[in-house]
Amino acid sequence: MAAPIDSVKQGDELQCLYVEGRAIQRALATLASNHGVYLKKYNDTSERIHANLVDAQKASIVTVAKTSIKNAFVLVLIDGTSHKFVDDLYRSKQSGGAATAKRLREVVSERVAAMLPAIARSEYSIVVKIFACLKTLSSRAVAEKLVAPGHRSLAFHFAEFNKVSPFFDFVDTGDEGHVPTKITENLRWHMAIEHCKHVFFCAAGSPKYHIALKPYHGQTKRVTIVTGSIADVEICTLGLHMISFARVFKVGPLNATSNTTAIKPASIEVTVPNPSAISVPATSLIHVNSASRNAGAPILSSILPMRARHGRVPINLAKQRLDLQMQLPTPAELQAYKDHTKIQELCIDFHLRGYYTTKECELSHGTLLSGVYCVLQYKALGTPCSEGSGCRSSNCVYAHICQKDECARAGGKAVLCGLTEAMHKVDPYVAEWVAANSSAMQSSASIQGNVLPVTTAPMNGGVPAAYMDDLISF
Template sequence: MLADADIHALDTDLGAVVLQNQQHHDNLQALLGKFRQLLDNYNNLKSDYEEEKEAREKYKRLARGQDRNPFVLVLVDGDGYLFKEYLVKAGSEGGITAARLLHDSIRELLHDRLGSQADQCRVMVRIYANVLGLSKSLARSGYVGHEARSLSPFVASFTRAQDLFDFVDAGDKKEGADYKIREMFRLFADNNQCKHIFFAGCHDSGYSSLLTPYRGRTDRITLLKGASFHSEYERLDLPVRELPSVFMSTPFSGNGHHTTTLPPSQPPTAAPSRQICKHYQKGICRYGNACIKVHIPQGQQLSKSDDPLPSGREAIISTRNQDYYASNLVRNISPTWQGSIPTNTAGDRIDTYCPIPSSEAWEAYTHRAKIHKPCNNYHLGGDCGNKNCDYDHTPIDSTSLDVMKHILRQHPCPTGPSCRSLKCYLGHICQKDGCRATKPCKFPRYAHILDLHIATWVTPLDRREFEKRDFGHFRSHSHSQSHSHSPSPVSESSGDAHSAGSIDSLIHEVGF
């Protein structure tokens, strides 16, 4: 038998065990409760993460979609911005020419504004006007016929000439064009695919309130100056440019009276007594009629450039369009003369015709370049020579190759018309439609007036001489920085030396 003391001790121990067991049970339940709460929190966080991940993926897809098909918008109030007289008089043909001139002029402004990104942007033009009212006004001046809507052939041809060009009849209501322009501007002003807006409505102060929220946004908006420019727009701190080769530069009253007596394609008959305003010809003169210098449109001034002209001639730079180049330049070198370079009677190198690529070709090339940029040297020069080249050497389709040729031909060869390299893919003459040899064109004036008739075929530099000359633009970017450059043996002029910096910047500028 257990003693009373032992029984009491066992009872005490049993109570302690029961208490400890209960405490352990409580602790276990608390731990399980916390673990359950932790699982609930984890599931909630996982759900939030999945939603955030899905939202981020949607944003990425949206961003990628906005990077596709970049374009610039040209908004024109056609009631205040009239095309040149000779374009309007030409009817259907004038509409096609006007579209080409406007497209090329905007392209030139784009290169100054967007750099290499400009080549990937398409140009969208929206012109809104009262076609009936314009037809009546132009008919009184003798520019079009007196039939109803006589301006329609010009309008239709302008719209048909370019895929993204529209000349829209806004009706005869007073605010018809204004309403359309305002809504189009609001629609694209903050659109990521729209990289820039050229606004041509500065004759009317009513648009100033539309543009005021974008004051100082030089990265988004450029103002185009027409025959008149309201002072309200000078306060917006936006760049102002002018297209004197496209739009009338003097007010049109509707009765045929203008402040100028010279047609746009002829030079002045006498030298002006005052100095000629160069800023006006560049489209950046901000003084308008108050300017103390003479305002003469592009193409009417004797060329006084430092660029030498053949035989000491001082000549008017007459514009040449795509039709001119198409009919005067050969498209391909005949198999008989493969391996030779065509030159004119003066010994100037003549390029083959390089037409403007279609929109489909641009899209094909842009798609290819986004995946892997093609190598200029390999695809255009014939070989690359850089085993570690970062650019694409895989076969390329003919349409994308034509786009590459067109882009590179827009950049002048540093050697100029005396270049004798068979592998040179840069331009030796300017083939821009309607170019007047003024900035921002990078070609010298001489490259705009060369005789395009092929007089003889010359043998190019052999490979040994070619390697001695060390042409930077036939070498990869990584090699061009490590070589010194010596003058060309063809010509002793300083212009024949190629600098690594200029060629490197060219390669980056065209995006290859």
């Protein structure tokens, strides 16, 4: 039989537990309140200390920036032999030297404004150093009938040049062989100076230049190559921007080597649907995929980019689409193209883009040797893109800017060029790389007629056309 329940005792036990629980609750409430006060005090103190540190850092950064920008300068290093001033600057006997300095200053200022806006808005200086053998320059100018005969005919010209600015100096090396050493040492010394914000490197023709520039591979914010009468292909491989000061320096073709005489390209007959490209000089034929080709093949002298960026296309400050700088095809590639087209013309859309759009297409869609594609690219570049400068397609193989040497020499559209007048006036300097418009790449679903999917179209020895960005990007 169960023992009787003592309800009074149980009630007392429950009451004790209730009182104990209430005491604990009060203690917890007090602790929570105290902890809340502590947290607020801690947070307030932390925020105050952090704000003070940020203010101190900002003040330090502003001070350093002001000091750095206050004494900033842009250096222009010039080899007077490889970079010849345009003829009209030499012909002006009275003010030629001063006019040369002022025009150079204007051109550099324009480039700084476009490339280094923060520096352009500050008080910066332009430092110009020209190294050359005055006797050699004078004799060449006399031979070209630009100045009167004399061993130092250009002495007055460069004396006037030096007067324009305390930072403009022409240095007579006395011997042409001393020029590369002086330029490379000046480059090394100035690049180590914090206040030197940028270097426009106007020199070519010596292996020393490539060696000196190699440590700055890809440093486009520090160094820009300015093309002149001659240049070295090796310098073009350093990933630096290449521009021209066409108002100041004569611009010539890019030589394969600095110590060899440039070979004049022969005229090559290519049968194409576009009559404007029936007869073209070899200097106009261009190609991107140089990895598997002759490294010594000459490439077009240009300031356009040399490498593609996956999923992006280059544009200039005016938001106009640009193309990649191209490489000339080899004679073997040209012969391979001729062999393929003896029987039937090749379909550009099929071979370069991976599809053809009409059932009645009578062009060839057969397998090609990899070397043939460079000539097809040239044919595509003879046709302006229908979207013009607004094109953002990653799969576009047509032209957005003219790269032909004959048009550059003519100062505009040459007789046989099939591109528009507007494409001869596009600023070739890359301002930024923007995302490519993937929707611009046509899919098989949107094409009428017989369509070859892009994944099965061979490119350059079996690479699918879907990887076009990795090989050819316009």
